[in-house]
Amino acid sequence: MLAIGILTYGDRLKFLVPVIASCMKVPEVRLIVVANQCSVAVEGYLTELACASENVSVELLAENRGSAGGYKTVIRNFLERTSCERLLLLDDDNELILDDVSVLSQSEVQAASAIFRPHRRIMRQIVAGYNPDILYPPQGSFLGFDVLYLVRKFFHLRFFQPNLPRSGLKEAPYSGLIIRRSVIDAVGYPSEKFFLYADDTDYTRRIVKRFGLIKIVSDASINELEQSWNSGLGSNSLLSRLRASDKSFRIYYSIRNRVNLDMNEAGKAGFPYFRYRINKAIYLSIFRVFLRAGLFSYILKAVFDGERERLGVEVNEKI
Numbered sequence: 001m002l003a004i005g006i007l008t009y010g011d012r013l014k015f016l017v018p019v020i021a022s023c024m025k026v027p028e029v030r031l032i033v034v035a036n037q038c039s040v041a042v043e044g045y046l047t048e049l050a051c052a053s054e055n056v057s058v059e060l061l062a063e064n065r066g067s068a069g070g071y072k073t074v075i076r077n078f079l080e081r082t083s084c085e086r087l088l089l090l091d092d093d094n095e096l097i098l099d100d101v102s103v104l105s106q107s108e109v110q111a112a113s114a115i116f117r118p119h120r121r122i123m124r125q126i127v128a129g130y131n132p133d134i135l136y137p138p139q140g141s142f143l144g145f146d147v148l149y150l151v152r153k154f155f156h157l158r159f160f161q162p163n164l165p166r167s168g169l170k171e172a173p174y175s176g177l178i179i180r181r182s183v184i185d186a187v188g189y190p191s192e193k194f195f196l197y198a199d200d201t202d203y204t205r206r207i208v209k210r211f212g213l214i215k216i217v218s219d220a221s222i223n224e225l226e227q228s229w230n231s232g233l234g235s236n237s238l239l240s241r242l243r244a245s246d247k248s249f250r251i252y253y254s255i256r257n258r259v260n261l262d263m264n265e266a267g268k269a270g271f272p273y274f275r276y277r278i279n280k281a282i283y284l285s286i287f288r289v290f291l292r293a294g295l296f297s298y299i300l301k302a303v304f305d306g307e308r309e310r311l312g313v314e315v316n317e318k319i
Helices: 013-023 040-052 066-081 101-109 121-128 147-159 181-187 199-211 238-243 249-266 270-290 293-307
Strands: 002-010 030-038 056-061 086-091 094-097 112-116 177-180 215-224
Touching: 002 013, 002 066, 013 030, 013 040, 013 086, 013 094, 030 040, 030 066, 040 056, 056 066, 066 086, 066 181, 066 199, 086 094, 086 181, 112 121, 112 199, 121 215, 177 181, 177 199, 181 199, 199 249, 238 270, 249 270, 249 293, 270 293
Parallel strands: 002 030, 002 086, 030 056, 112 215
Antiparallel strands: 086 177, 094 215, 112 177
């Protein structure tokens, strides 16, 4: 039996209604919805939904706990309020597309798997047969930037045809992730120190480290009703995305948390450490040239906070 856990926030009823409708098509599904400081309209809708079905449980949070605290609450509800063996996590704007609901049974033998998301380029490339070692930045990269990695990736994607058996993901977003109860017992909850952004990267890396690559369920898919701002971070589109942006909590938390992950992955000595320092110097120099002075200073603060482990909620950033 499968449980589906949805995290919503604010006033996103126009997305939430079709997403829940898509989930209710799965036979015998247990639905868990956690609302991060939601609107009165969302609260009323969810309360009515829970009253109408014993297979729906709702928890309304009085404060916004971010994606880390929100999904931690979803997972805790799964463990405490259901007897299901598997949990599918979904964002409130990610509609589940299933031509055949039985395809979700493919994930039963996997510790963790991820439903195919066609807007995610790295998923398309892995399904096509590319080597994930080429697609992910190496240890010692900085915000996804590494000179040798980018050159190698460019020539590999341009001149080599994908011919590998489908492998899996080294990290994944929450939404579309299917995990077994035993996996949660082993790796625990998402880390609330990140609050928002990159907490899913940290959580799924911990899963991969313990259980191996996350397999892709390609006979199902997710329709993204609203494109995620963060979908380009860690890729070569980061600079262009930043150039088109103003200061916002999304930039701050994304940069801060990703830098923290990259720094800890690189360690404090050896080649990955020096590689990280070199990549950081080069990429920040590029930022300084191409970004507005105010935005560059803002990003520098996020970088320094990430490196100094100043995590959690930043009181100066309005959500």
